[in-house]
Amino acid sequence: MSIAVIKPGVQSTIQSGPRTGMRHLGVPAGGAADPLSLALANRLVGNAWNAPALELTLVGPTLRFETTTSFALAGGTVKPLLNREAVGDHETLLANAGDELTIGPIGHGARAYLAVPGGFSSNKMLGSASTNLQAGFGGLQGRALQSGDSLVMNGAEIPILKTPREFRPVMQRGWALRTCLGAESSLLDDAALARLFETNWTVARRADRMGLRLDGAQLVVASDGRMPSAGVFPGTVQCPEDGAPYILSVDAGTVGGYPRVAQVARADRHLLGQLKPGDHVRLLYREPDDAVAELRAKIDYWRDWLPDSAEIIG
Numbered sequence: 001m002s003i004a005v006i007k008p009g010v011q012s013t014i015q016s017g018p019r020t021g022m023r024h025l026g027v028p029a030g031g032a033a034d035p036l037s038l039a040l041a042n043r044l045v046g047n048a049w050n051a052p053a054l055e056l057t058l059v060g061p062t063l064r065f066e067t068t069t070s071f072a073l074a075g076g077t078v079k080p081l082l083n084r085e086a087v088g089d090h091e092t093l094l095a096n097a098g099d100e101l102t103i104g105p106i107g108h109g110a111r112a113y114l115a116v117p118g119g120f121s122s123n124k125m126l127g128s129a130s131t132n133l134q135a136g137f138g139g140l141q142g143r144a145l146q147s148g149d150s151l152v153m154n155g156a157e158i159p160i161l162k163t164p165r166e167f168r169p170v171m172q173r174g175w176a177l178r179t180c181l182g183a184e185s186s187l188l189d190d191a192a193l194a195r196l197f198e199t200n201w202t203v204a205r206r207a208d209r210m211g212l213r214l215d216g217a218q219l220v221v222a223s224d225g226r227m228p229s230a231g232v233f234p235g236t237v238q239c240p241e242d243g244a245p246y247i248l249s250v251d252a253g254t255v256g257g258y259p260r261v262a263q264v265a266r267a268d269r270h271l272l273g274q275l276k277p278g279d280h281v282r283l284l285y286r287e288p289d290d291a292v293a294e295l296r297a298k299i300d301y302w303r304d305w306l307p308d309s310a311e312i313i314g
Helices: 035-043 190-198 266-274 288-302 309-313
Strands: 002-007 011-015 053-057 062-065 069-075 093-095 100-102 111-115 150-152 174-181 201-207 211-215 236-238 246-248 260-264 280-285
Touching: 035 053, 035 069, 035 111, 035 266, 035 309, 174 266, 174 288, 190 280, 260 266, 266 288, 266 309, 288 309
Parallel strands: 174 280
Antiparallel strands: 002 062, 002 150, 011 053, 053 111, 062 100, 069 093, 069 111, 174 260, 201 211, 201 280, 211 246, 236 246, 236 260
16 A cells, blocks of 8 residues: 655655654654644544654645545645545545645645554654654655655555544644743843843744744844753754844754753644744743643643643643
């Protein structure tokens, strides 16, 4: 059972769950840039939340099904065509052998996820099947899809499901990220700290799975933007010497030498995978205790549809 890649899209990769417990060896967590959307797609085809699926970035691929199977899409807004006829997302769809699926551009949001029953066969490495493009391992030969690739599937069709309306995240061009102070936030003076949380930031062209640069104001740090290397995580907001904040994402390294002025709260970290150049971002200040309480509330909300919500979001 397989799917043929006719056109690969901008950057389509196989992603699953993160690589946990490896940061002390310099291995980033990786995994789906938006794990919540990955879980929503997998839910519709009967998979575990972290089964290997296709992560589609900005422009999706054109695929030909070589066997009859179910599939589902979730994440950024898409207008997929199956044999040139419009189909929806957030529902289980059926494709027959020979059918062609064209995803096309992603409207609001940066990434969509395509899941099939049983997940895609992939190269599992260091506890995860996710593609690490920098190191070139996991997924399909450690790289993005190419025309002519054949994707092997592990399952067949399943009963039709639809994501309930209340569990369909709204994609947009303006985002609010709950954010706590970072380890070196004291290097910002009062004016710079105010600008960090009061600026309507714009995601710059430098935006990928490594991280996102924010344009809109210049922050001045007492260290001139440098310091001895220290541990960083997805969601860490660094301030380099040019004064433009940079939010680390899932494939970022495990240490960095720029001041860590803030940290995106876990409750909103999955949203980083949907930010793309030109989107607007506000950082909403939160005390750590408030961020923890909001994370617990979000986990409780999603548990009715995604039983593993604590693992997905937390």
